Amino acid sequence: MAAEKPIYTEDSIRSLDWKEHIRLRPGMYIGKLGDGSAQDDGIYVLVKEIIDNSIDEHMMGNGKQIDIVITDKKVEVRDYGRGIPLGKVIDCVSKINTGGKYDSGAFQKSVGLNGVGTKAVNALSAYFKVQSIRDGKTKVAEFEKGELVKDHKETSTTEKNGTMITFTPDNTIFKNFYFIPEFLEEQLWNYAFLNAGLTINYNGKKYYSENGLLDLLKRKADVESIRYPFIHLKGNDIEICLTHGEQYGEEYYSFVNGQYTTQGGTHLAAFREAVVKTVREYYKKDFDASDVRSSIIGAIAIRVQEPVFESQTKTKLGSQNVAHEGPTVRNFVNDFVKRELDNYLHQNSTAADALLKRILQSERERKDIAGIKKLANDRAKKANLHNKKLRDCRFHLDDEKSDKRYESTLFITEGDSASGSITKSRKVETQAVFSLRGKPLNCFGLTKKIVYENEEFNLLQHALNIEDGLEGLRYKNVVIATDADVDGMHIRLLLMTFFLQFFPDLVRNGHLFILDTPLFRVRNKKETIYCYSEEEKQKAMAKLGVKPEITRFKGLGEISPDEFGHFIGENIRLDPIILTKEITIPKLLSYYMGKNTPERQQFIIENLKLEKDAPVVDEEKVSAEVVE
Structure with missing residues (x-):
């Protein structure tokens, strides 16, 4: 019997109010949700949307300080700008298309032009409070999931003008969320670098910069290995800073109106193009573009009126004019770089000589591996047709039309049993598996030639599609999945060495994780609890009562595919590999993968604990040390 067709009438048409629409389709407003383990997860976008409003006030000359307190689940942001007009406090945080950003006279070249950000935070918060202080009076309103629950009367106050927003993300939308301090600190440093003279106080720590992008690159780069002093150039609505180092790849930080455009866009493409063009003309030689840009460390910040971003989360700038009657972004950036960088090179011959040597070195290195690279790539193309190491998924990060692209994940495993468990329990649409054969080579101190000579490394870089940079990266998350024992920890370090040495951008941009x-397994006849630490095991034993059955998993291969599905599904736990400013990549690799120094021997001894059934590294402590 054929199924009845659904009835389509006037009653089928439904209008959602603003908060219902945001809660039903949060990805349209804040990108992916996530639990906080990735730096572009939604909870960080919520924080950013609120701070952006305070930054816009500062840019307009109102307020030189922002106070931020973030505890376990609650966020509080207080600025000292003009304060929201008291009669519009509720409307500004709960009515779409209401806000000062639509008045171009009130906000020139601001970040949040569409007036949606604060409303999205309100709708996606279990609790949201707004307070405006303006000329001796204050107004407070409280919301739950976007619904107004308390409208306070205006009262008098002696507090300074400004706005305070307090919110707690809704844990029914952001499941098991937690804030990672390093991600928040990175956000706040970027705000400080882009707003010289602004003081940000976050949980008692001060963030302040006097020299803008110069301070940013000093914090990011390995200053000891740069080939020439930072070139720092500033103009009206544009600032750039660059140098060359010794690392592989290109490293860029790009910003529009104070927004960190992690995916680049028109302005970054123009910057990369302009540097090559200017260098070729200065030296009067048609260098290969890759040789000019190899090992470059650069930053660009521009300010434009009414920027057009490619999504609500503003991570990529589209093509539009700098001003309605002005040049395009591409021409604006090109003209500035050509004029100012050319002048700098003519006036600083020592830096110009050092730059030329770096380019010629890159040219030699490229030509040295050209032959082996061609052979390796030919082998990889043939292997890709029947790549036994890769069990691919259907949707990838570079599938721009797919709404599942941000879920794409590659698990890197070792051994047939572990690979088999993950392969059988994975989501075929978005999760792929790359199987290693034993321990990978320790590539510390080797040149990139080894990536092509070593078949496993070559196939891995082709599976990821990162040979020429991250533009074509096929997976949003690259997850190292190894056993929780000494051998598993060693494999993790070897893989991290590979990525940090040859593809550091993959780590810097938050794509590399460890699978937790x-x-x-603690269980009785009624309940099963999986425990990720000794402390969790003790709690589970107390909860389940008399003599529960306890199983210790010695390796991933011991976990059945049915069970494994729980650990790589909705409740997956990923530990991000985070690079902080305290230690540079060369020093990090030298410490962990170089000669056995007394310091490293002592570290290993202190962090190795022996248990009855197997030697196990204290992973939590080691992971923290590795990335810090």
Whole structure:
């Protein structure tokens, strides 16, 4: 019997109010949701949307300080700008298309032009409070999931003008969320670098910069290995800074109106193009573009009126004019770089000589591996047709039309049993598996030639599609999935060495993770609890009562595919590999993968604990040390 067709009438048409629409389609407003383990997860976008409003006030000359307090789940942001007009406090945080950003006279070249950000935060928060202080009076309103629950009367106050927003993300939308301090600190440093003279106080720590992008690159780069002093150039609505180092790849930080455009866009493409063009003309030689840009460390910040971003989260700038009657962004950036960088090179011959040597070195290195690279790529193309190491998924990060692209994940495993468990339990649409054969080569101190000579490394870089940079990266998350024992930890370090040495951008841009899998299963006849630490095991034993059955997982291969599905599904636990400013990549690799120094021997001894059934590294402590 054929199924009845659904009835389509006037009653089928439904209008959602603003908060219902945001809660039903949060990805349209804040990108992916996530639990906080990735730096572009939604909870960080919520924080950013609120701070952006305070930054816009500062840019307009109102307020030189922003106070931020972020505890376990609650966020509080207080600025000292003009304060929201008291009669519009509720409308500004709960009515779409209401806000000062639509008045171009009130906000020139601001970040949040569409007036949606604060409303999205309100709708996606279990609790949201707004307070405006303006000329001796204050107004407060409280919301839950976008619904007004308390409208306070205006009262008198002696507090300074400004706005305070307090919110708690809704844990029914952001499941098991948590804030990672390093991600928040990175956000706040960027705000400080782009707003010289602004003081940001976050949980008692001060963030302040006097020299803008110069301070940013000093913090990011390995200053000891740069080939020439930072070139720092500033103009009206544009600032650039660059140098060349010794690392592989290109490293860029790009900003529009104070927004960190992690995916670049028109302005970054123009910057990369202009540097090559200017260098070729200065030296009167048609260098290969890759040789000019190899090992470059650069930053660009521009300010434009009414920027057009490619999404609500504003991570990529589209094509539009700098001003309605002005040049395009591409021409604006090109003209500035050509004029100012050319002048700098003519006036600083020592830096110009050092730059030329770096370009010629890159040219030699490229030609040295050209032959082996061609052979390796030919082998990889043939292997890709029947790549036994890769069990691919259907949707990838570079599938721009797919709404599942940001879920794409590659698990890198070792051994047939572990690979088999993940392969059988994975989501075929978005999760792929790359199987290693034993321990990978320790590539510390080797040149990039080894990436092509070593078949496993070559196939891995082709599976990821990162040979020429991250533009074509096929997976949003690259997850190292190894056993929680000494051998598994060693494999992790070897893989991290590979990525940090040859593809550091993959790590810098937050794509590399460690899969956290349970160490114990505690169960009785009614309930099963998976535990990721000794502390969790003790709690589970107390909860389940008399003599529960306890299983210690010695390796991933011991976990059945049915069980493994729980650990790589909705409740997956990923530990991000985070690079902080305290230690540079060369020093990091030298410490962990170089000669066995007394310091490293002592570290290993202190962090190795022996248990009855197997030697196990204290992973939590080691992971923290590795990335810090």
